[in-house]
Amino acid sequence: MLGRNVARYASGGHRNVRAISTSQILAFGARNSAILNRFKNEEIEAPSKLAQESSLPVIEQDLKTKPRHPSKKIPFLSDHKIENDPNYQMSGWKQSIGQWVIKTFSIDMDKSRAGPVAGSIYFGECKRQGLYYPNEPLSDTASFFYETLNLPKSFSQQYQIALLHYWILSVRMRAMPFKYGKNYQQKLIDRMFKDMELRMSQELKISSNRIIENYLKDYHTQLIGAVLSYDEGLMTDDITLASALWRNVFNGNPNVDMRHVEALLGYVRSQLYVLNKMSDREFGFGKFKFVPPDQVVQPLTKAQEADLKEKAKAEFAQHTLPSQTSSLSLDE
Amino acid sequence: MSTKNEIAQKIVALLKTLPKDRIKHYASFKDVQLERFQNKDLVAGISEKDLKLQYASLRDLVNDKYKNYYKLDDKLLVPKGNPNYYTRIMAEIRGEKKTSFLDAMKIVTFGK
Structure with missing residues (x-):
């Protein structure tokens, strides 16, 4: 059965499948035009607005486990002053020594930058999206995931949300020169797992290291499976990517609201689009921020793209210090 | 109904x-x-x-x-850091080509 299916794909037979489904849609649409006209709008809506349109009765999914909630809060990134304080300024003499060392030893700053950018800025971006603490208000993105999409509040769910955002970033990192992209991916994933280890021990109060290690191994297995499924979805079609999202983010919920799956798929595709339009240099310097789900990403015109490129070039032309040198492209 | x-x-x-x-x-x-x-x-x-x-x-x-x-172009779909990344995965998923042991070891060691 699998072989036949594979053969159909290899010969491009899935195109025929799409044609059949399209004709059925057209026939149904013609007969029920009044019903469907409202939803024929080709305009893209913001993911959170799209998801809120539906009021499907919520049937609680039995996850066969009672999630453990954090009983303590550790610092978002770390308690180190450089990482924790957004207004931290290194003293002038320290900066001068640093710049001298970089210049004298010709240090590859693109390689060094992977730590603070991927391992701190982008890690923070991934962690922030699904972060929740009991009795604390949710951020806009977290409320999209937990309130609009009705996902269960649990540590594993937070991980799945962070993993989805990791994958989105890693798609862009693969498009960087190999040695830099690989380094960025490694720094990001290492930091995510280090953070999970700390949170399981300090926030969830799991005292056994063996249990924590087993959880981390499980999460690693999930990472491999999810990345493969998302990659497959990226290279094939929307429904394959939607199925991957349904299995991983929606926990394979049989009573899932299709509107929610569509909203999340639109959210993921829009982030990838923004990353596609961003140059290696901008991305490598940590300029990317995930677009909040209550905003719509509109495709850029050629003129807008050229304008953005000009602005980026003008901005990076001012970066003349040894620590700001980069071989990453500003054109692609 | x-x-x-x-x-x-x-x-x-x-x-x-x-x-x-x-x-x-x-x-x-x-x-x-x-x-x-x-x-x-x-x-x-x-x-x-x-x-x-x-x-x-x-x-x-x-x-x-x-x-x-949200059309993506070859920048992301054929990543310059690893141009065969997606073709190798898709060939394996579709059952067209299986990665040999030697190729697998090369990927594990060098990353591509």
Whole structure:
């Protein structure tokens, strides 16, 4: 059965499948035009607005486990002053020594930058999206995931949300020169797992290291499976990517609201689009921020793209210090 | 009720056109959703408006609405850091070519 299916794909037979489904849609649409006209709008809506349109009765999914909630809060990134304080300024003499060392030893700053950018800025971006603490208000993105999409509040769910955002970033990192992209991916994933280890021990109060290690191994297995499924979805079609999202983010919920799956798929595709339009240099310097789900990403015109490129070039032309040198492209 | 049944039937017809998963997962979206929308009791509990929305969303997903709207170019789809990354994965998933042991060791050691 699998072989036949594979053969159909290899010969491009899935195109025929799409044609059949399209004709059925057209026939149904013609007969029920009044019903469907409202939803024929080709305009893209913001993911959170799209998801809120539906009021499907919520049937609680039995996850066969009672999630453990954090009983303590550790610092978002770390308690180190450089990482924790957004207004931290290194003293002038320290900066001068640093710049001298970089210049004298010709240090590859693109390689060094992977730590603070991927391992701190982008890690923070991934962690922030699904972060929740009991009795604390949710951020806009977290409320999209937990309130609009009705996902269960649990540590594993937070991980799945962070993993989805990791994958989105890693798609862009693969498009960087190999040695830099690989380094960025490694720094990001290492930091995510280090953070999970700390949170399981300090926030969830799991005292056994063996249990924590087993959880981390499980999460690693999930990472491999999810990345493969998302990659497959990226290279094939929307429904394959939607199925991957349904299995991983929606926990394979049989009573899932299709509107929610569509909203999340639109959210993921829009982030990838923004990353596609961003140059290696901008991305490598940590300029990317995930677009909040209550905003719509509109495709850029050629003129807008050229304008953005000009602005980026003008901005990076001012970066003349040894620590700001980069071989990453500003054109692609 | 008849309109609801009709929409449910169209959802089922649409789901039936989906190909089987290329890899066996712990749950199949197609099978699980087919079972759901063929269950008359479950469909009865959904309002007509919501059922239409379910159909409209599924139709958008099947028609690659977002893939076509947010078009990506070769920059991401053929990444310059590792141009064979996706072709190798897709060939393996489709069963066209299996990575040999030596190639696998090379990928593990050098990353591509």
